[in-house]
Amino acid sequence: MGNQTDFERIEKAARTRQIILKTVTYLLLGIWAVMVLFPFYWMILTSVKSYSVYNSEYIPSFFTLSPTLQNYADAFTAVPLARYFLNTLVFTLVTTAVMLAVITLAAFAFSRLEFRGKNLVFTLFLALMMIPTELVIITNYATITSWGLRNSFPGLILPSVTSVFYIYLLRENFAQIPDELYYAAKVDGTSDLKYLLRVMIPICRPTLITVTILKVIECWNSYVWPRLITDDASYFLVSNGIQEIRENGFGRENIPAMMAAVVVISVPLIVLFLIFRRKVMEGVSRGGTKG
Amino acid sequence: MKVVLQNVTKKFPSRSKKAPEDVIAVNDFTFEIPDGQLIGLLGPSGCGKSTTLNLISGLQKPTSGRIFFDTNDVTDLPPENRGVGLVFQNYALYPHLTVRKNIMFPLQNFKGEAKLTKEVMEEKVLEAARLVQIDGLMERKPSELSGGQQQRVAIARALVKMPSVLLLDEPLSNLDARLRLQTREELRRIQQETKITTIFVTHDQEEAMSISDMIIVMSAGVVQQIGPPQQVYDDPVNLFVAKFLGTPPINVFEGEVREGKLYIGQEAVLQVPGAADQPVTVGIRPEGFVLREDGPLSCNLSRVEVMGRDISVVSTHPLCQNTAIRSIISAENQHSVGGPMVRFALKPAKVFLFRKDSGERIRFEVD
C-alpha cells in the first residue's frame, strides 16, 4: 500500500475513467436512439410537407414551417386506405380470437385431460414446431385456391389460426395449476368446460395476454400470405396496401401522400405498444421471435 | 491492518412514496478495529451490518465520515484498489469456472510489477486451497460441490491475494447446523494462521461470541457496544445488548428501586446500593438464579428440565416480560424442587438494571 498522495492519484484516475465511460455510454445509446427514431421523424415530417414543397427541395429540410394535413386527406381519398385498415382490423381480430379458442382447448386437453395417445400426439405437435411456414405455404396456397377461397376472409384467416408454439406455451402454464384445484372443482360438481373457463383461464390470463399481443403484432404486419392469396384490392391488408400504393397509387412520385399513409398504418400498433409497454416487452421476451 | 471508521453515516434515498425521508442504514459510526483480530459484527437483520461491510470494502460510499486503513484515508478509493478480500453470503463463485480457476481469478488481475508468473500463481492457489482443505477438489465446478465446500472455495478465493482485510458477509448462514459448528472453528483456525484482520457479519450471537476476539453489537444503524465477547456479555450497556446476547435469553422483569433495594412486586429481591429510586427494567441472566428455600423472589414453578451437568428450572412470574423464566442451576445444588412455588436468591453480578425510558444501564455497587 502506498501513501496518501498515491491514493489521491488513484482516486482521481478512477473518477476520470468513470466520467469518460459514462459519456461514451450515453453517446453510444444516444446515437442508436437517433438511428431508431429518425425514420419515424422523417416519415411524419414528410407527411406534413405539401407535394410542391417536397419536390422543390433539392436539399430536404429537417423541419417545415407550413405543415399541411392535405396528404392525410389524400391518403384516405385517393387510395382505399380506410378499406385496407378495416380489412386488417377484421383479419387481426378474427384470427386472434379463433386462435385463442383453438389453442386454449388444445392446451386444456394436453394439460388436464387423460386419454389414450395423448403423449404421442403431444410429441407430434412438438415436432411440428420445427416446420417453417415457407415449407407449407405452397400447398396451402394450392388448397385455398382449389377451395375457391382466394380473395376472401376465410382464405386469409384459416391457415393462421393455430400455433403449436402457443399451445405449448399455454400448456406449460396450465400444467402449473395444482391438481387439487381440479379435484376440488370436480367434487363440487363443476364440469370440465366450466373449470377451464372459471379457473384455468383466469389464472393463466398473463400468458393469454402475451399470446394475444404477439398474435396481434404478427397479424397487423403480415404480408406474405395475404399477398399470395389476394389480388383484389378490396381484400388487401395494410402491408399489401402499402406495396400497392408504392407501385400504383398516387402517381408514383407523391412521396408525402405515401408517407401520410405509412404514418396512419404505423400509428395503431405504436399507440398500443406505448399503452401496454411492459406487457408487450415482457411478452416478446417470453415467447416472441423476429429476425 | 488496522481499520478505523470515523463518524461514518450512510443514507439511502427512500423508495416508498409515503415516507420520502432518506433511510439511514448506518448512523455516525466511530470505531477502531485493531490489527490481526477476528471481529464479529453482530445485530438483528436490517440493522446495517452488511452496509457497514460494503462501506469497508468500498462497494458503497459513505454519505459522510471517513474510513482509514492504518493511517491511510481510503474513503474515496474504489474497491479494486483497497486490497480487501470479500466472501459473499451466497459465495458468488463463478459457475463456469473450476475451483482452481475461481481461486486463481483475483491473482490474474495483478498488473505491471505485481504481475505473477504462472508457476507462482499455481503455487499460491494450491497454498490457499490447502489452507481451507479443498486441494483435492481443484478441477470441479462449483455446482459439483457441497455448501460447505463452496464456502471454503469462497474463502480461499478471498485469501489467495493476501488481502489486508478479510470481510465475510454472513459466512455460515447457508450451512446446516453441524457444518456451521465445524466451519466456524475452521474460520478461527484460518484467521489465526494468516493473522489477517477479519470482520464477519452475523445475526447469530452464539456464532459471534464463540470465535471473535471482539464483537460489535449493532441495532437500527447505531453501534450499541464494542468489546470482547465475555465483557459485553457480562457488562451490557443497555437493555438491547443484554437481550440480544446469551442463550437462553436474559429474563426481563418490571421492577422498582426504593431506598437502595430492588423490588419486584412487593418482594425486595436485592440490595442495589448507589442506584437512585425509580421504576426500572430488570434483567437477570439465567445463571444468576440460586435455588434457596428462603430466597426473596418467588415464582410459579412450571417444570424442571434435566440437562445433565445443569438443570433448567422453568417458572413464571406475573411481572416477567418473558413468557417463561429460565434459570440454569448447577445439578449439584439441586435441592428438592417441588410444590407450586419455587424461591430464588439472585447473584448481584448477573442482575442488570435499565432505565425504563431509554433502556440505558443503571449501575449499582457490587461487592
Place this chain on the structure above:
Amino acid sequence: MEQNNYKGWLYLLPAIAFLGVFMVYPLVDVFVYSFEEGYNSASQTFFGTGLYNYAYVLHDPYFLQAVKNTLILVAITVPVSTGLALLISVGLSSIQKLKDLFQTVYFLPYVTNTLAVGLVFMILFKKTPYTDGLVNLIIGLFGGKSIDFIDGPYWAKMFVLCFYTVWVVMPFKILILTSALASVNQDYYNAARVDGTSKLRIFGRITLPMISPMIFYLVITGFIGAFKAYSDAVAIFGTNLNAAEMNTIVGYVYDMLYGDSGGYPSYASAAAIILFAIVLTITCINLMISKRSVHY
C-alpha cells in the same frame, strides 16, 4: 384418473383439424410436388417423377443469385446485429437515468410494419431527379460521391438491405440481452470488483460466459430468421426482386409460386426444401458449437 377418451380428442379436434390440413398434409405434399416433373397447376397433371425440379432450381441463375444474396445477408447481419445489440445492452444495463426511455425507443421497430418503414428507408436512400436523398447529401457533406442505393450498384443495394435488416432485428436482440444481463447476480460483479478486476476482464471472463446461452439462442434464431429474409427486401426494392438482383431464397419460392414468373409450385417446393435443408444443417452446426462452448 378416469379415462374419458372421446372428450380429450374432442377438445383437440379443432387444433388437429387445422394442423392436419394446413401443416401435416402440406408437409407431405411439398415433397410430392418437388418430385413431380412438369406439373401444371391448371390441369393438375404431370409427366413423371424424379429430381428434375431440383436440378432446374439449382441451375436457375435467379435461384443462384437468391442464394448468394441470402448468404451475404446472413453473414453480415447476424454478427453485426448480435454484436451491436450486445454493445447497446451492456451500455443500457450500466446506466440508470433515461434507461426506460431508451428501452422504449429501442423497441419501436418491433411493433412497426416492416413494409411501411421500409418505404421510409427507401426514400432516405433513393436518388431521384428531384433530390439525391438525405443519405447521399450526408455523404456529399463528407466529400463522397453520391450513389443510388436503390437502383444503383449491387453493393450499395446490399448495404441498404443489410442496414435495414439490422434495424429491424435489433429490438428483439436488445430486449433478450438486456434481460439476460439483468439476471446475472450482482454479487459476481462485486466479487470481481473487490478483487480488482478490470471492466474489460469482468466483461470477458464473467459477463460473457454467464449470458452465453442467451447469445447462442440469439445467434441460432438470428440465422434462421436471416435465411428466411424476404419482406425487408420487398419493402425497399419492391416486389420485382429478381429485376433488382436483390431476391432472397424465400422470395424465389414465392415468385415461383405466384409472381410475374409464377405458376410453378414444383420448382417452388424444390427451392423451399433446399432452403429447409440449409437452415437445418446450419442450426445443427450451431447447436453443436454451442454445446461445446456454453459452460453450464
